[in-house]
Amino acid sequence: MFYGPVLSRRFGYSLGIDLVPFKVCVYDCVYCQLGKTTNKTVERKKYVDIDFKDFETELIKRINDSPYIDYITFSGSGEPTLNSDISKFIDIIKKNSDIPVAVLTSGGTLGFDGVVDDIKGADLIKVSLDAPDNRLLKKINRPCREVNFNKNISGLKKLLDDFSGDIWLEIMILEGINDDLDSAYRFKHIINDLGEGIKKVHLNTAVRYSGESYIRLPDRERLKEIKGILGGRTYIIGRKGKISYKESKRELSKIEEEIIELLKRRPVSINDIASSLSLNLNEVIKIIDKLLGKGEIKYSINENMKYYFKPKELKA
Numbered sequence: 020m021f022y023g024p025v026l027s028r029r030f031g032y033s034l035g036i037d038l039v040p041f042k043v044c045v046y047d048c049v050y051c052q053l054g055k056t057t058n059k060t061v062e063r064k065k066y067v068d069i070d071f072k073d074f075e076t077e078l079i080k081r082i083n084d085s086p087y088i089d090y091i092t093f094s095g096s097g098e099p100t101l102n103s104d105i106s107k108f109i110d111i112i113k114k115n116s117d118i119p120v121a122v123l124t125s126g127g128t129l130g131f132d133g134v135v136d137d138i139k140g141a142d143l144i145k146v147s148l149d150a151p152d153n154r155l156l157k158k159i160n161r162p163c164r165e166v167n168f169n170k171n172i173s174g175l176k177k178l179l180d181d182f183s184g185d186i187w188l189e190i191m192i193l194e195g196i197n198d199d200l201d202s203a204y205r206f207k208h209i210i211n212d213l214g215e216g217i218k219k220v221h222l223n224t225a226v227r228y229s230g231e232s233y234i235r236l237p238d239r240e241r242l243k244e245i246k247g248i249l250g251g252r253t254y255i256i257g258r259k260g261k262i263s264y265k266e267s268k269r270e271l272s273k274i275e276e277e278i279i280e281l282l283k284r285r286p287v288s289i290n291d292i293a294s295s296l297s298l299n300l301n302e303v304i305k306i307i308d309k310l311l312g313k314g315e316i317k318y319s320i321n322e323n324m325k326y327y328f329k330p331k332e333l334k335a
């Protein structure tokens with residue numbers, strides 16, 4: 020349930036909490052770095068069998084073990100808001116810590132009864148908005164049939180009305196799918212209509228291994244054009260975003276464990292591993308060679324880049 024802290028491009032050192040098993044989501048995005056959705060559902064329920072007291076004990080231990088956490092982040096193997104206890108987990112964190120809490124959501128559940136209320140105790144909510152209309156929502160996110168574009172936008176508006184923290188939008192820009200200028204102007208219209216409550220808009224690209232082989236990175240110049248159309252709150256998320264960095268000393272066995280833990284979550288490049296875990300590149304290369312040699316991890320190639328991952332069937 021807990022993982023990290025890992026160093027991420029936008030959240031600095033982030034202690035992750037995964038509230039659903041692999042891979043429970045309302046979407047089956049064509050670019051998903053976790054691969055195909057195995058349980059596409061709108062059902063909200065407990066999903067993880069953990070006693071709240073045990074959660075609190077583990078949380079306190081993790082915070083004490085890692086005095087450099089920038090965010091506690093609900094993310095991971097699917098859509099965290101499908102867990103019907105998310106508000107209780109947020110409350111427990113707020114009771115025990117001042118570290119800001121972030122919820123990373125697909126946005127596909129915001130129109131469901133109770134979801135906005137359940138996450139409004141967080142400090143930051145990042146919402147994906149990859150499509151400017153229902154046709155592209157279906158094409159990119161392949162949602163459950165109960166989810167549609169208008170419902171998502173209504174949910175987002177409710178979030179803007181009821182939530183006092185920061186809201187960021189993320190648009191995954193995919194070449195030939197939503198990187199045309201007509202889509203950019205439609206995104207601009209939607210974002211302007213949502214208003215100033217949207218603090219940042221991130222243009223992301225599928226730099227990691229993605230589910231469908233036809234996914235391509237957009238042209239850098241096109242990204243800049245889209246950023247220009249969307250205006251001042253928009254940022255392009257590059258391979259090396261702005262990250263906070265705090266050094267820590269770890270033993271080799273602990274580093275191997277951290278790498279394996281990261282590779283269980285998502286396929287990552289050598290550079291991503293080094294920056295996520297604040298390690299020297301040569302050190303990572305040696306450990307990866309060792310883990311490949313032992314058969315503990317595998318890799319795939321996307322856009323001429325190797326992405327390492329730990330398949331579920333391989334031993335720990």
Ligand code: SF4
Nearest residue numbers: 044046047048051125
């Ligand atoms: S919303 Fe996130 S976890 Fe769900 S399919 Fe899309 S990218 Fe994957």
